[in-house]
Amino acid sequence: MINLTIDNNAVSVEEGTTVLEACKQIGISIPTLCYLEKVQAIGACRVCLVEVEGVKDLVASCVMPVSEKMVVRTNNRRVREARKLVVELLLSEHEGDCQTCDRNEDCELQSIAHDLGIRKLRYPGEKAARYQDESTIGLVRNSEKCISCRRCVTVCTQMQTISALFPQGRGFKTIIGPAFANNLDTVTCVQCGQCAAVCPVGAISERDQTDEVWAALDDPDKVVVVQTAPAIRAALGECFGMEPGTLVTGKMTTALRRMGFDAVFDTDFSADLTIMEEGTELLTRLKRALVDKEQVALPMFTSCSPGWILFMEYYFPDMLENLSTCKSPQQMMGTMVKTYYARKIGKKPEDICMVSVMPCTAKKYEAARAEMNDSGVQDVDIVLTTRELGRMISQAGIDFAALEDSEMDAPLGLSSGAADIFANTGGVMEAALRTAYELVTGRTLPFENLHVTPVAGLEGIKEASILIEGTLPEWSFLEGITVKVAVAHTLGNARKLVEKIRSGEAEYHFVEVMTCPGGCIGGGGQPRITTDAVREARIAAIYAEDEGKPIRKSHENPDIIKAYEEFLGEPLGHLSHKLLHTNYFKKERV
Amino acid sequence: MSNSDSSGICCCEKEPDKKALFMELDEVLLEYRTKKGGLIPVLQIAQGLFGYLPEDVLRYIATKMDKPYSEVAGVVGFYLFFSTQPRGKNVIRVCLGTACYVRGGKQVLAAIKKELGIDVGETTEDKVFSLEVARCFGACGLAPAIMINDDVHQRVKPARIKQILAPYCEPEMENA
Numbered sequence: 001m002i003n004l005t006i007d008n009n010a011v012s013v014e015e016g017t018t019v020l021e022a023c024k025q026i027g028i029s030i031p032t033l034c035y036l037e038k039v040q041a042i043g044a045c046r047v048c049l050v051e052v053e054g055v056k057d058l059v060a061s062c063v064m065p066v067s068e069k070m071v072v073r074t075n076n077r078r079v080r081e082a083r084k085l086v087v088e089l090l091l092s093e094h095e096g097d098c099q100t101c102d103r104n105e106d107c108e109l110q111s112i113a114h115d116l117g118i119r120k121l122r123y124p125g126e127k128a129a130r131y132q133d134e135s136t137i138g139l140v141r142n143s144e145k146c147i148s149c150r151r152c153v154t155v156c157t158q159m160q161t162i163s164a165l166f167p168q169g170r171g172f173k174t175i176i177g178p179a180f181a182n183n184l185d186t187v188t189c190v191q192c193g194q195c196a197a198v199c200p201v202g203a204i205s206e207r208d209q210t211d212e213v214w215a216a217l218d219d220p221d222k223v224v225v226v227q228t229a230p231a232i233r234a235a236l237g238e239c240f241g242m243e244p245g246t247l248v249t250g251k252m253t254t255a256l257r258r259m260g261f262d263a264v265f266d267t268d269f270s271a272d273l274t275i276m277e278e279g280t281e282l283l284t285r286l287k288r289a290l291v292d293k294e295q296v297a298l299p300m301f302t303s304c305s306p307g308w309i310l311f312m313e314y315y316f317p318d319m320l321e322n323l324s325t326c327k328s329p330q331q332m333m334g335t336m337v338k339t340y341y342a343r344k345i346g347k348k349p350e351d352i353c354m355v356s357v358m359p360c361t362a363k364k365y366e367a368a369r370a371e372m373n374d375s376g377v378q379d380v381d382i383v384l385t386t387r388e389l390g391r392m393i394s395q396a397g398i399d400f401a402a403l404e405d406s407e408m409d410a411p412l413g414l415s416s417g418a419a420d421i422f423a424n425t426g427g428v429m430e431a432a433l434r435t436a437y438e439l440v441t442g443r444t445l446p447f448e449n450l451h452v453t454p455v456a457g458l459e460g461i462k463e464a465s466i467l468i469e470g471t472l473p474e475w476s477f478l479e480g481i482t483v484k485v486a487v488a489h490t491l492g493n494a495r496k497l498v499e500k501i502r503s504g505e506a507e508y509h510f511v512e513v514m515t516c517p518g519g520c521i522g523g524g525g526q527p528r529i530t531t532d533a534v535r536e537a538r539i540a541a542i543y544a545e546d547e548g549k550p551i552r553k554s555h556e557n558p559d560i561i562k563a564y565e566e567f568l569g570e571p572l573g574h575l576s577h578k579l580l581h582t583n584y585f586k587k588e589r590v
Numbered sequence: 591m592s593n594s595d596s597s598g599i600c601c602c603e604k605e606p607d608k609k610a611l612f613m614e615l616d617e618v619l620l621e622y623r624t625k626k627g628g629l630i631p632v633l634q635i636a637q638g639l640f641g642y643l644p645e646d647v648l649r650y651i652a653t654k655m656d657k658p659y660s661e662v663a664g665v666v667g668f669y670l671f672f673s674t675q676p677r678g679k680n681v682i683r684v685c686l687g688t689a690c691y692v693r694g695g696k697q698v699l700a701a702i703k704k705e706l707g708i709d710v711g712e713t714t715e716d717k718v719f720s721l722e723v724a725r726c727f728g729a730c731g732l733a734p735a736i737m738i739n740d741d742v743h744q745r746v747k748p749a750r751i752k753q754i755l756a757p758y759c760e761p762e763m764e765n766a
Contacts, residue, residue, distance in 0.1 A: 163658030169667045179648075179663030180674070187660065 004070040019061040019072055020048055028074055031083060031112045033090075033200050034149035035062040037531050039159070045149055046086045047112065050074045058082050084116045091118070092125035093172070094201070095144035101202040102391075106528060108200035109147060128173050135183035137368050138191035138361035138524075139204060146176055146203035152195035159517065160491040162311075164189040176203075188314045188589050190491070192307035192515045193361030193385075193524020206361045206385045206525055210392050213382055216353040217260040223345065224353045226261040227333045227412075228252060230268055231359040231423035231520035232386050234541040238527035239390025240400040245537030247545055250405020255393050257406065263341070266408045267356070268415030270333035271422040271431070273563070274304065275554035277580050278326045279436045280571035282510055283475070291477045297321035299486075299501065299508040302428050304328045306366035307515030309584060311491050316498055317586035325581040329422065330356050330363055331372050333412065334379030335579045340567045341412060342375070349375040356383045359423075359523030362515065374579050385525025414559045417546030424539045425489040425519035426455035426462060429512040433466065433485070434553045440468060440475040450552055451543070458518060458532060460493040461486065463508075487512045489519055611639050612650070619654045629655060629665055633672060642673045670722065677720035678713040680758045683737040687726030690734040694748070698734050699723065701748035705755065718759060 001012045006023055013022045018041065023030050034045035043060035050061045053071035058079065061072075073079060091113060098104050133141040148167065153176060157163045164187040168175045178187040196204040216224045237246035256264045282300050289296040303309060303324040312323060327335070334356070338349035356363060360383075366372065367380035384392070393400055407413070418434050421427030430452040437445040447453065454464040463486045468478045486508045488497045494513045500506040516522045518535035521542065551557055568576045618635045622628035632651055637643050643666055652659040666672045684690075684699045699710075702721060706714050713720040729735040732744035736754075743754055 157658065157661075163660050166658065166660035166664040167668075168660075168664050170669075177660075179660045180667065 002066045002068055002070075004066050004068070004072065006072045007074055013066055015066075017066050019050055019052070019059070019064045019066055019070075022066050023050075023061065023072075023074060030061050030074060031115060032062060033108060033112065033147065034151065036151050036154075036198055036529070039198060040151055040154040042150065045090070045147070047083055049079060049082050049086070051076060051079050080116070084118060087113050087116055088118060088122055089125075090147050091121055092123035093127050094147060095127065095130070095142075096121075101145070102205050102208065103202035107202065108529075110201075126172075128175075130175070131181070133177070133183045134207070135185035136189060136191055136207075136365065138207060138364040139184060139189075139193060139196060140207050141177070141184065141204050143175055143177065143203060145201050147201055148174055148176055149200055150176065151198040151200065152176060152204060155194040155198050158492065160190075160192060160194060160515075161495050162188055162190060162192075162491065165195060188310075190307040190310040190314070190515065191362040191365045191524075192491070194516060195524075196361060197516075197522075197524045197526065197528060197530055199528075206388065207364060208388060209364070209382050209384060210388050210395070213355055213384060213392065216355065216382070219353075221351070222353045223262045223347055223351055224260070224355060225263045225265060225337050225341070226256050226355045226357065227265045227267045227270070227330070227337075228256070228357045228389075229330065229359055229363075229423070229520060230271060230420050230542065231523060231526070231538070232357050232389070233545065234423065234521055234538040235359065235386050235526045236390060237400075239387065239393070242401070243537070244534040245541040247541045248400075249545065250407070251400060251403040252389075253408050254403045254406045255396075255398050255400060258398055258403075259392065259396050261355070263409045263412075265333060265337065265341075265412040266415050266419075267329045267333055267358075268419035268422070269412045269557070269559065270329040270336060271419035272416050272554035272557045272560045273332050273336070273580065274326055274329050274422075274428075275418060275431050275435050276560060276564075276571045277332075277576060278302070278324050279432050279439065279554075281324055281326065282432070283436060283439070284572060286509065287477060290481075299511045300324050302510075302512045303582075304422065304428060305513060305515045305520075306360070306362040308491065308494060308513045310362070310365070310587070311494065311515070312498075313584055313587040314589050315495070316502070319498065319502065320584040320586065323584055325583070327372075327580055327582045328363075328366060329419075330358060330366065330383070331379055331582070332580050334367070334372070335374050336412060336563070338375030338377065338379055339579060340563060343567075344411070349377045353382070354380045356380050357386065357389045358383055359386050359520045359526045360516075361385060361524040363525075371582050386523075387525060387527060390527065411559050411562065414557060415549075415551075416554050416557045417549035417552040418554045419557075420542050420546045420549070423520045423542045424456075425458070425514050426452065426487045426512065427519060427542070428514075429455050429464075429485055429487050429510070431554060432510065432512075435555045437466065437468075438553065439555065440472065440478055441470050442472050443470065449547065455485065455487040455512075458535060460490060461488045461497055463487075483510070484508045485510045485512070489514045490517050491515055614639055615647070615650070616654075619651070623655055629657060629662065630669075633662075633666060637672060642675060642677050644674070644676075648674075670724065673720075673722075675711075676713075678717045680718060680738055681720045681722060682755075683722045683724040683727070685725070685727060685729070685733070685735045685737075686723050687730065687733075689730035690726070693733040695734040697748045698736060698746050698751070701751045702736075702755075705751050719755070 002015050003012050020030050030048045032048045035041050041062045043063040048061045049058040051073040130144040153165045156165045164178050168181045175181045216222050233249040237248040253264050285296045288294040301323045303326050334354050337354050342349050364383040367383050372379050418431035434445050455462045466483045468481050471479045488494045521538040522530045522535050622632045652662040686695045706719050734746050736743050736746050
């Protein structure tokens with residue numbers, strides 16, 4: 001342990017702790033901009049300056065390790081003035097149209113300027129030549145607002161290994177962007193939006209589509225249907241000042257109805273549907289490999305996460321056959337609404353506007369993929385992020401906290417607990433195992449409370465093995481087989497895992513990948529800023545939602561059973577194959 | 591017909607030329623590929639080979655060195671020395687480092703601009719000269735200094751510019 005003094009307090013912390021972390025431990029909050037816990041500490045923005053006795057200049061506390069007998073001062077005139085000056089200079093080149101910025105009241109630069117007591121702009125300085133990038137469907141970059149903190153560079157390069165963004169040019173003219181400050185559509189950006197999720201200001205955000213949704217709601221000829229992804233219910237409350245991990249499923253449903261949606265459906269329903277299709281697909285692949293001795297692409301990869309799909313199309317086109325052909329739950333819901341539900345209410349697919357609320361910016365891209373029109377028109381019309389829905393609820397003048405709970409609509413609103421956990425890393429795997437194991441053995445998955453704990457949690461790559469014994473006669477070819485599964489989240493971890501599989505170093509039957517850290521609960525469209533503590537709180541809420549449901553397994557959802565009886569036939573049958581499955585295409589790395 | 595014939599020959603001659611340059615680049619890459627900090631020397635040598643840094647060369651270097659293209663572009667954009675535009679046969683670099691600046695580098699630059707009728711970063715219409723500025727090539731004792739290709743010219747006076755440039759204008763003058 002290292003002993004030091006911070007603002008006259010004796011402190012004892014582990015060796016290797018930074019001054020910033022030591023301060024946090026004793027309740028001193030140092031302002032930061034470029035620093036982001038567990039993501040980046042590079043001392044670039046100079047906002048976290050502190051005074052260390054015996055050191056001539058002020059030091060950046062985020063990169064300064066503690067040392068024995070160090071004496072730190074975080075709040076004297078010199079430190080305060082220096083921090084203020086640093087922020088004033090940042091503001092001098094920042095496009096400060098706060099009132100119309102989508103980060104207004106949710107901006108780290110704004111709140112730091114406020115906390116430091118900056119009440120006027122002393123340096124109305126020159127602003128560098130800047131540009132707006134609207135080249136992708138999911139994201140909008142506005143470099144006028146960029147403060148070059150490089151958080152986006154770090155997540156794009158180190159966490160996601162896409163490396164779309166890097167500082168271009170030098171000094172005042174530095175632009176954070178793709179090579180030669182080109183647009184995002186010139187690189188292999190998968191639109192995961194992790195850059196937007198960590199941006200401290202309004203430089204990167206989702207493409208705002210709230211006006212399109214209002215227009216649809218205002219149109220008397222349209223039936224406007226909404227679906228909400230599992231991860232929304234554990235995060236939307238944060239838009240209204242609630243603690244991370246507050247479950248707001250019922251309030252969200254009420255709010256959507258008050259906004260004027262004609263039907264409120266649950267992406268959870270189509271997550272259950274995904275399990276039926278994907279579970280059957282996995283068992284079919286295993287049968288073809290083990291019984292028919294065919295060459296079958298194994299392991300099978302999950303296909304719910306559109307950033308991950310694009311990543312495979314760009315980087316591993318030789319392994320596209322390993323991807324499950326199942327559409328994501330968002331797209332399955334879109335197709336079901338414009339076929340099954342449309343028929344039930346006697347409408348044509350083009351009379352329906354399907355709106356999704358997703359924790360994700362890549363879902364905007366996914367909905368626009370050319371393949372996603374099996375109903376005859378685009379299956380999902382508009383995709384909103386959690387943040388956009390939050391804004392719309394505020395615009396509608398709804399007092400969210402005061403809303404009573406309500407239930408989602410039939411026939412696409414009922415779901416099992418297995419569908420809820422699609423929201424977090426390990427959840428799709430657990431949901432699939434709950435159903436597949438029971439299908440094969442007739443018994444419940446042998447894990448306490450049905451939780452496959454080895455694949456839960458925030459570790460980057462997780463593995464589990466399940467010995468299959470006592471199979472039903474139909475599945476006897478699986479008797480005695482140990483099914484090996486793996487789960488990865490973030491594309492950096494996915495890349496490691498896929499490379500191991502490709503080289504033969506690792507072998508699995510089934511692999512779940514989610515693009516974002518922690519899974520969808522940490523998606524690029526969620527309320528900012530998502531730290532590990534926030535991820536854990538949201539995951540805990542999701543598991544609570546799962547455990548609170550009377551039905552915990554997808555195949556027991558009565559509305560799923562009904563949908564197959566009334567409409568789809570059987571999993572992987574002719575109609576479900578046509579409506580619920582898709583194809584992938586190699587994409588050139590430009 | 592003769593025109594298209596001659597252009598055909600021209601192409602055939604050019605293709606192996608570029609191929610040969612890429613083969614030279616391969617040898618350079620072999621040496622620097624795994625070296626820490628190897629990107630900058632590779633870029634310098636590549637610019638020497640190709641005259642500038644075209645996009646295909648940069649993408650090739652990025653792939654071979656297993657570096658993101660955005661990072662390679664970031665390094666190229668950071669240093670004034672690197673150019674992504676084709677340049678003239680002769681590259682003039684006017685030093686504007688501290689010593690050269692205080693001893694009249696700015697006037698030298700103005701004289702060259704006037705003589706050639708181009709601005710910094712531009713190339714003369716006849717493709718004979720490109721003009722760039724530099725920050726110190728370590729010839730401070732001889733300030734103000736300019737470099738034309740690899741030749742250093744010392745204690746340059748604005749009045750002598752015409753005379754200094756003259757030898758480079760001759761058609762047979764090869765790069766040093």
